[in-house]
Amino acid sequence: MTIALFLGLEGVVGAEPLRLVSTTTELESLAISVGGELIVATHLIPAGQDAENFQPRPQDLARVREAQAVLRVGVDYDLWLDPLLQQAGNARVRRGGAGYIDASTDIALLDVRAGGVGPDDGHAHGRGNPHYWLDPANAAMITATILEALARLDPPNAKRYEANRLAFLERLDAKMGEWKRALxxxxxxxxxxxxxxxxxxxxxxxxxxxxxxxxxxxxxxxxxxxxxxxxxxxxxxxxxxxxxxxxxxxxxxxxxxxxxxxxxxxxxxxxxxxxxxxxxxxxxxxxxxxxx
Amino acid sequence: MIEALSFLALPALACAALVAIHAYFGLHVLERNVIFVDLALAQVAALGATAAFLLGHPPQGLAAHAYALGFTVAAAALLASTRAWSGRIPQEAQIGVVYVVAAAAALLLVDRAPQGAEHIRQILTGNILTVGWSELAWAIALYAAVGLAYPWIARALKPSGWISEFAFYAAFGVVVTSSVALAGVLLVFAFLIIPAAIGVLHATRFASQLAIAWIAGTAAAFVGLAISYASDLSTGATLVCTYGAALAIAGIARGLRRERRAKFGAALRLGRWLAAALLAASAIWIAISPRADQPLLDSLEHAFPAIRGAYMDAKSLAIGAEAAAYGRRYRDEADKLRAREAERRWKGEPLDEEEVRRIASFEKSYNEMIRGEEFVTREVRSRAREAKRWWIAGAFLLVAAILAVSLPAWRSIPRSAPR
Known part of the structure; x- marks a missing residue:
């Protein structure tokens, strides 16, 4: 058990950057703003493609298999990821694993409608509207979730992740005032x-x-x-x-x-x-x- | 009324123009037995436009149209050449191959695209409701040109030669490329096949078939547009379903017109026996499994809710009504809550995260309570059905018996009358 744990952690503790796979490009961008050069981030859905109807390709399986962390939108937005995680057989990034990050954790969702209520609800998404990343204030929450996961996976670099995130939030704050004035x-x-x-x-x-x-x-x-x-x-x-x-x-x-x-x-x-x-x-x- | 007319005038004109040209080609398509050729050619045109997009041209620009047209003409040449094999491989199979290969090739191209290309086919697919005047004017000019030139060319060419086949597919491809961009794939298929089929049902001469197809197609389109407006339904889908109904009515009308009264009587008898069989099957089903879905009883109850009173006692009816009322009230409350939250996004004091979370948790619990009430309604009904299942089954069987047995007695009256 100890040996297995040791072997499992080896890749993380070494000088190699942490491999993170996100479903969408915007989550990849937020992960990079926390991970900086300490992580190698890739995304599964090509930029601009329909996230909800995406069909994974063979190489996506390899990407998930080799990943140390998987970052998803959740809220039933990227449901195709679950069978992919099952198939990849990578215990680290499975639901409940240390490397499984659901960015919607702690987000205050809007337009919550339970699935199965009936055909008369407006949006087909089961639990709340999933486009929460479009509120820049939610980016603070998403990056907090990412930071927590990265610090857990790579404790020696926790301080650097935190500094990266604070720098990003500072830039975001400066922009926020500008955006609010513009609109x-x-x-x-x-x-x-x-x-x-x-x-x-x-x-x-x-x-x-x-x-x-x-x-x-x-x-x-x-x-x-x-x-x-x-x-x-x-x-x-x-x-x-x-x-x-x-x-x-x-x-x-x-x-x-x-x-x-x-x-x-x-x-x-x-x-x-x-x-x-x-x-x-x-x-x-x-x-x-x-x-x- | 005026608002409806202002929204439906252009779509109605577009429908009339599309029916005019597609009914004509539809008769040819039915005669050649190449039913799905429009889907294949539309897919090839989309492949051409995707290629143009990947080469850096805007999706609805001139270059995209030129590429789409070029690909379509190439596919027309291919289909004209392979018609010679149709003794061994049916033409419909060849068309299917063109369709799937074009669709798959577009998918592969899109996978290589820098951004946003997977939606290009969606952009290229039109919606009859939002058709613009200028594109409609272009389409009408194109249809008029093809509609006048093609019959003249076809008459000049040797029938069933390569050139005449090519001319048919090319002319048709040009029309379909433009009409799919105007009205979408489903609707264009309906415009192509259904009016022509109605024409073929009711006439034998080409000119009369065409006249019937034009009148029936245009009338069905206007009815479909009106239904779409009055019932707040998606316009393209409503039109396609109206066309399906129009074909069914045309088929029945043909039966009434062509068949002798005796045959009509036989059809009626068959209908009554089918109804009796359906009732008997429902009776057996409710006796075996009263808690399962009961399609016949459910649809009868949906149409006439009073039927419930026949097998539910006053107490269960009251419980069911109360649960339905609570369900409606919770739904109302949840809607109001959502509307209040949505309004506070831009009006009044903004809500903070805590308040948004509280609203979300209320919405969730309302949704759960609605589901609870739905469960109660279902459960009360299932129990009543279970208790009275023999009565319900007996009533069904009685009606089935009346339907099946009374028929000869009913028919014997005119027979015994003096001729």
Whole structure:
């Protein structure tokens, strides 16, 4: 037992960097802001691809097998990871293992709807809306969860991880004031898909409605008509869509309400400007800020 | 009303234009027995557009259209060439191969893409509801050009030669590439096959088939759009289902028109015997397993809730009603809570993390309580069904017997009457 433990820890204690695999690019970016050069981080879902319908490839199995830590979004967002973890047979990163990190731990979730309540709930996700990383204040919580796990896996470097995280939070804090000021007088918005409640809450944005209420089901004519009417009443300034969402539907509502279309990214790498977590939020804020 | 018209005018015009060209090609497709050719060609066009995107062209730009068109024409040449093998390999199998290979190749290309490419096909797939005036004008011009030029070219060419086959697939490919971008794959398939099928059901001459297909297709589209608006349903899916219903009605109408009254009587008798068999099977099922899903009883109760009174006593009815009322109340409370939280995101004092957590825990417990009430409703009903299962089964069997036995007596009346 002691020997096994010793052998298990060997790779971590040595000079080799800790190998962390995250499901999404934005979690990878947050992990790097804590781990710095002490970790080698990779992600499984290619930038800009649909996280919920991702199909793992053979090499992903190898990545998980060799990982010392696995970092996931949770909240039923990356359910495909569970069979992958089972198959990889890497006890360290399995649910309950030392290297298993669920970034949604300790996040205050919005729009909580239990699974199985019935077909009349708006979002198909079982437990709360999963796009919590889009609130920069939640980045503090996510990096705390990451820090706790890294310190547990690699105790000698705990102090350095902590210093990295504090430096990141300082940068984030400085940006936060700037972002809040930029969005102070932002107009009301309509979103294509219900991706933005956390972002909206942090920056006090009003989303009048959602175009596609149930993911994958295009809107009805009367729903679009209602949105257009409410959009005009609320003087909507922009129709928000992501790069992968249909341009035509957003353009259609924009022409009906007199708003513009704003293309936002919810994921690092979905557009070239979103290189890391801070530049992702930076890009979204600039895309929404009223032009002066 | 005016709002509905302002939202449905362009989609209605688009439907009429799509039916006009697709019913024509649909008749040819049915005649050639290449039913799924539109899916294969649309997939090839999407592959072309994906390739263009990977080469750095914007997804809806001119270059993307040119690539899509080029790929489609190449696929048309391929399908025209391989038609010669159709004695050994059915043409439909070849079309299937083109479809899966194009879909898989697009997937592999996307896997190599820098970013956001996996959604490109989604972007290329249209929605009839949000069709814009300028793209519709382009499409109508294209359909008119193809619709006028293709029959003329086809008449000039030797039938069933390579060139005439190629001309058919190429003309059709050009139309499908544009219409899928306008209305989506499902709807285009419905526009292509269903009006043409209705035409073939009711006429033998090409011109009359086409006329029937146009009238039936356009009428069904308008009905579907109206249903979509009135019932708040997704427009494309509603249209496809309306088309399915239209084909069913057309089939029944053909039966009524073509068959003699005697045959109609036989069909009626068959229907009554089927109903009797269904009732007898339900009776046996509820006797064996009263707690399982009872499709017939469940749908009858859904349509006429009063039926419950026949087998549930007043106390169980009251318990069930109370549980349903509590469920509705909890749902209402949870909705109100969510709405209040959503409003505080932008209005009034912001909620802090603790308050958000409290709301989430309330939402969770409401959801649990709703599930509890649903369980009570189900349980009360299951117990009542279990207790009265022999009565319910007996009632079903009685109706089944009446349906099955009364038929000869009913039929004997006109027979005994003087002719």
């Amino acid at each position: 102070e007088n932002a107009p009301a918005l309509i979103a294509y898909h219900d991706t933005w409640p956390y972002f909206a809450r942090r920056f006090r944005l009003r989303f009048v409605g959602i175009v596609e209420l149930r993911p994958g089901v295009p809107p009805s004519a009367s729903h679009l008509a209602k949105l257009a009417r409410e959009g005009i009443e609320a003087r909507v300034g922009a129709i928000v869509r992501e790069p992968h969402e249909p341009a035509r539907d957003a353009q259609f509502l924009a022409s009906r309400t007199g708003a513009r279309v704003a293309v936002l990214a919810s994921s690092v790498g979905a557009i070239p400007e979103a290189r890391d977590y801070i530049s992702l939020i930076d890009y979204d804020v600039r895309a929404l800020a009223p032009s002066r």
